[in-house]
Amino acid sequence: MSSTCGTSEATTPSKEALPVITVNGVAISEKDLANELQYHPNENFNVVVQQAGQALVIRQLLIDEAKKQGIDTANDEEAMQKLVEQNISYDAPNDEICQRYFNSNKEKFMTMPLMEVDHILLAAAKDDIEGRDAASNNAKVIISQLQQETSNDEPSSFAALAKEYSACPSKESGGNLGQLSKGQTVPEFERQLMPLPTGLSDKAIESRYGFHVVNINRKIEGKQLDYDMVSDKVRGYLINSASHLAIQAYIQSLVEQATVEGVEIKFSDENIHI
Numbered sequence: 001m002s003s004t005c006g007t008s009e010a011t012t013p014s015k016e017a018l019p020v021i022t023v024n025g026v027a028i029s030e031k032d033l034a035n036e037l038q039y040h041p042n043e044n045f046n047v048v049v050q051q052a053g054q055a056l057v058i059r060q061l062l063i064d065e066a067k068k069q070g071i072d073t074a075n076d077e078e079a080m081q082k083l084v085e086q087n088i089s090y091d092a093p094n095d096e097i098c099q100r101y102f103n104s105n106k107e108k109f110m111t112m113p114l115m116e117v118d119h120i121l122l123a124a125a126k127d128d129i130e131g132r133d134a135a136s137n138n139a140k141v142i143i144s145q146l147q148q149e150t151s152n153d154e155p156s157s158f159a160a161l162a163k164e165y166s167a168c169p170s171k172e173s174g175g176n177l178g179q180l181s182k183g184q185t186v187p188e189f190e191r192q193l194m195p196l197p198t199g200l201s202d203k204a205i206e207s208r209y210g211f212h213v214v215n216i217n218r219k220i221e222g223k224q225l226d227y228d229m230v231s232d233k234v235r236g237y238l239i240n241s242a243s244h245l246a247i248q249a250y251i252q253s254l255v256e257q258a259t260v261e262g263v264e265i266k267f268s269d270e271n272i273h274i
Contacts, residue, residue, distance in 0.1 A: 021053045021262030023060045032056060053263035061254045088246040093238040102227050102234050109230045110222040112182045113194060118158060118175040120213040122204070123167035132210070138165070139204035139211040146200055146213070158200075158215055167210065175215075 021028045036052040059080070066079040069086070073079045093101075102109065120142060122135035142161055149156055159174030170177055182190065189207040198219050204211040227234075248267050255265050 018049065019053065019262045021057065022260070023057055024064070024259050026060075028053070028056050028060065050263060050266075054265055057255075057260055057263060057265060058251055061251070061258055065254055084247055084250065088243070088250050090242040090246040093235060093242070098231060098234045098238060099227060101238060102230070106224060109225045109233070111225065113222045114220040115180050115193065115216055116218040117177045117180055117193065118162070118215045118217060119168065119170070119177060119205075120158070120162045120166040120175050121168040121210055122165065122213070123210040126208050135211045136204065136206070139213050142213050143200065143202065143204065146215075147202070150200070161213075 018030055018033050021033065033049075033052060033056060036056055037048050040048050040051040040055070042048050042051070059076075062080040062083055063076050066073075066076075066083040069083065071079050071082050071086075073082060120139075122138045122142075124131035124135040126132075142165065145161070146156060146158060148154075162171045162175030165171075166175055168175070180190075180193070182194070184190075185193065186207055186209075189205055189212065192205045193214065196214065196216055196219075198216045201214045201216070204213055206212075252267060
């Protein structure tokens with residue numbers, strides 16, 4: 001769905017009691033923790049606190065270690081960066097490794113599919129159960145009408161129905177969303193849209209905004225790219241991956257040597273940021 005039909009929403013956690021988090025006996029201030037929450041949006045407040053607390057613990061461990069190693073810079077960010085640069089190492093991938101990765105992951109190196117899409121949005125709020133049931137039923141009625149027109153070789157009334165029923169501004173152009181590629185719509189809409197063949201979908205697509213009657217006017221499938229065209233991208237990805245693993249291992253070693261209370265440290269690429 002185009003941005004004119006709505007945008008993704010960031011969830012701001014509600015004000016709840018925050019845990020006391022300490023690193024080697026020194027408490028992270030509640031003010032710092034409260035401020036960090038905004039950078040970890042999630043519907044589950046406990047997850048927000050876990051991610052925010054972990055980020056602050058890792059940051060503090062790196063700053064403390066930089067001081068121990070006598071790294072003197074203008075600010076904490078530079079100190080952490082320099083610490084990591086001086087204490088991690090990894091082997092850069094050679095051509096053979098890059099080629100092997102490409103051969104095993106060719107699906108990651110394709111041009112994006114391109115689709116020309118019309119839709120009719122039957123709007124309903126996420127928490128409006130009755131409204132969503134009504135929107136779903138209305139979508140089924142519209143799809144049935146359009147299918148009947150096709151079977152009778154009648155002109156399609158899609159544009160007229162869009163103008164009458166759609167809650168998206170695209171209704172003024174017959175429901176036309178133009179050409180869509182990956183990343184241009186909300187995830188749940190895109191996930192259901194991309195596999196569809198051309199023509200009218202026999203089922204409505206459900207999204208956070210309601211139910212969408214969808215017609216695919218044209219679809220250009222993604223094409224496989226040759227290795228020579230993406231070799232730099234492959235090498236960059238593998239270098240970045242190796243770097244993240246090395247940083248994670250280094251931070252984990254700092255955690256194992258420290259006493260951390262109030263939050264559990266869980267490692268993943270998403271929570272390692274230097």
